[in-house]
Amino acid sequence: MLDQLFKKKPVLLLFILFPLLCGSIMMPETDFLEDSQVIPGKLEFIRDSVRFEVTGTIPIESVLSPKNPKVNILFKSSENSLLFEELELTKNVSYYSYSKEFVLAYEPWMEGAFLEVQFFQGKKAQEEPYQKKVLARGVITTPLLAKVGKVNFDEPIPQVGLFISTGVMDTDLSRSKEFLIKFDAGSSSIKMNSANAQVIADLKNFLTENSSVLSFKITGVQSPENAEGSSSKLGMDRAEAVNKLLKESNITIRDSLIEVTSRWNDWFDFRLLLREYEKISTQRKDQFYAVLLDEADYQTQAQGLRKITGFNQVAGDLFPSLRAAKIEVVAKPLPGLNQAQSLVLQKALEQSTASSELDMADWAIAGETTPRLEDKAKIYSKMTELFRSVIPYNNLAVVKMRLAQRTLDQETKDLLWKEANDLLYQAAKIDTNPYVLHNQGQIMVLQGKTWEAYKKLSDASVLTRNEDFLKYNESLRGALDILRGDYKLATLRFDYDYTEPKEFFNKGLAYYLSKDFSNASLSFEESVMAGRNYGYGFYGLALIAAQSGQAEVALLQLDRAIHASELLYQKALVDPIFEELRSSEEFFQIFRPATSEKED
Known part of the structure; x- marks a missing residue:
């Protein structure tokens, strides 16, 4: 029955037998690049170059396989490529072998490139490889991450170059000073008498010379006299009154720098005044200090002070100075030239003169403290005309x-x-x-x-x-x-x-x-x-x-x-x-x- 079927439909016979025939006469395709590898397995940038070795073998299955074998190495990215010379093949009994070391001067396009080995056989003029295999993808360029001052478009501009400094920017020029506004006994109203007016004038002068304010503290204090009251409210009222006066006097300080506080039932300010008091002997002062430094409470110290001979005289002289608000300022002048020197500098920059009223230190300070690069350039350029200096x-x-x-x-x-x-x-x-x-x-x-x-x-x-x-x-x-x-x-x-x-x-x-x-x-x-x-x-x-x-x-x-x-x-x-x-x-x-x- 099958014979009749195949006679009538020979195509059907071919369809059935074809897989069997193929299985008996066709060999699986040889992977000629199976042993091909690169050492090291990942390419790496070292000392401005990329170094690697490509090795492998090509099996010989018969006298006719493979025919005209050839192995090429290609290093390629989307931007560029390198096709190296054909590798030398060494013929052995059952295989060809190849091995070659490469040293490439690194170029940026290599970072994303791939290394490919290509195998050719058959006609010598064949352009397309019979097989190809990617040996490595990319190059490890971790050392190139080192930050050396180069600018990247999405990052802050790196600061490069070192100025020779005068040291003026690093010198601590800060200075502190105290100013005392006095009040009548029991009062928090400020009388603008000549003494208080002079204090405000002195404060303005100090801030003009030292315009960079580091801290500004107003402390309201009160003396131990009965007329000064029995709570700390008076001291704080005095501090607030002084703060208000400063604003009315056009003394502008950033609110974040101003600290307004008060002291009450505290001998601290009295002890400071006593240090400069000269109407009693050193021995008598020591008696006062012995009480003030014994760490007892305020009332116990008050009782101890009153027992010391001469206390009434000391209190009469010093207590009026405790009816006050103390202004403590820490500030420093802005670095650079003063106003008069700045005018001389500007005149020298505008004129074609080979001399200057300012010395080299003044010019160097001006250049160092000027923030804009364009202004620094003008100052240093003029300095090259005036001074022979590095x-x-x-x-x-x-x-x-x-x-x-x-x-x-x-x-x-x-x-x-x-x-x-x-x-x-x-x-x-x-x-x-x-x-x-x-x-x-x-x-x-x-x-x-x-x-x-x-x-x-x-x-x-x-x-x-x-x-x-x-x-x-x-x-x-x-x-x-x-x-x-x-x-x-x-x-x-x-x-x-x-x-x-x-x-x-x-x-x-x-x-x-x-x-x-x-x-x-x-x-x-x-x-x-x-x-x-x-x-x-x-x-x-x-x-x-x-x-x-x-x-x-x-x-x-x-x-x-x-x-x-x-x-x-x-x-x-x-x-x-x-x-x-x-x-x-x-x-x-x-x-x-x-x-x-x-x-x-």
């Missing part, structure tokens, strides 16, 4: 460096760097100065001349033991040590007390790259505490969590990092360190809110 050349160069930080136009930036370098060259001709060397090194860093910069910074550190200078110079050296691959050495550079999140981050990065994850974690946490909106500290903590296999923690820290920085957002998407995390839905979930926010 200070104006160095400081004008720093102004140029900071102006370069503010422009996005590379041509303008390059021009400002050139002008700054020219000024630093002139400064170096005058004297060998660590600040000049540091600034020359900083410009080289921004220009990508890492190795030349390191030499300048190293020379600068040798010239001074100034702690503040070394703190900044060594931190920049440490960042360069990271870029140069000297991670252990880099950890030694950050042995200073920092406040900036970027310094803590660089310190953590040095520890992380030297495999000291405990200290790295501490430093990254300090970076987070110093600036929660900075983002890089969170990224560092994500790196450590990913390294230790803590996926949930890594995702949590990464979420915080990418929402703080667009650069970190883009980097996390290609960073090979997070390659395993990218296979999870949770990884891409943390990016979705950020995407929707950008679309809004």
Whole structure:
């Protein structure tokens, strides 16, 4: 019956037999790239290059398989690609083998590139590979996270360059003074007699000379006399009356600085007056102090004082001064030149003169205390005409460096760097100065001349033991040590007390790259505490969590990092360190809110 069926429908016979025939005569396709691998398994930036080795074998199944074998390596991204020379194949009994080491000068496009091995066989002119396999995706560029002063568009502009300071901004110029407004016995009404009027005039003069007020306290006090009452209300009323008088006298102090209070049943103010009282002997004063310092209550001390010979005379002289409100001010002058000096300075800036009534210290103080870079430039530029000194050349160069930080136009930036370098060259001709060397090194860093910069910074550190200078110079050296691959050495550079999140981050990065994850974690946490909106500290903590296999923690820290920085957002998407995390839905979930926010 089957014979009849197949005779009538031969196509049906072919349909049934075809799978069986195929199973007996067709071999499964050979995976010629199965053994192909890259060492290390993830490409990594080290000392300005990417180094790796590609190895593998190609099986030989018969004398005809494979025919004209060829292996190529392709390194490709959406922006660029490198196709390397054909790998040399060594023929063995049952396989071909290949192995080659590669050293590539790192370029930014490589961070998101993939490394692919391609196998060709058959016709020699064949263009499309018979098989291909991705060996690695991306390049680990963690050292390039080191903060060296470069500007990123979504981050605060880093401060670069070190001014040579006069020290005026760091000097504690604060001074304190007391002013006493007196009242009649039992009264809280102020009489503007000549004495009180003079107090207000003296207070105005003090605040004119010291216009930066640090604290301002008004304390109402009252004497132990019966006429002064038996409660603290009088003292507070006096304090409030003085506060009102000051406002009526156009003495304006920020409310947040003013403290209004009172003292009652307290011998503190009497003790202060007694210290300057000269109508009794030192021995008699000691008797008073013995009572005032015995820590008894107010009434017990009052009884003890009255028993001392001469108390009535002392009370008669000192108690009237306790019917008062005391104004205690702590203030300092604004840094910089006074009004007369400022007028002379302005005149000198407007004229083409080679001399000045102000000395170099005055000019340096003016430049240091002027907030705007444009004004600093005018002052330091004029100083180069008036004085042969490192200070104006160095400081004008720093102004140029900071102006370069503010422009996005590379041509303008390059021009400002050139002008700054020219000024630093002139400064170096005058004297060998660590600040000049540091600034020359900083410009080289921004220009990508890492190795030349390191030499300048190293020379600068040798010239001074100034702690503040070394703190900044060594931190920049440490960042360069990271870029140069000297991670252990880099950890030694950050042995200073920092406040900036970027310094803590660089310190953590040095520890992380030297495999000291405990200290790295501490430093990254300090970076987070110093600036929660900075983002890089969170990224560092994500790196450590990913390294230790803590996926949930890594995702949590990464979420915080990418929402703080667009650069970190883009980097996390290609960073090979997070390659395993990218296979999870949770990884891409943390990016979705950020995407929707950008679309809004």
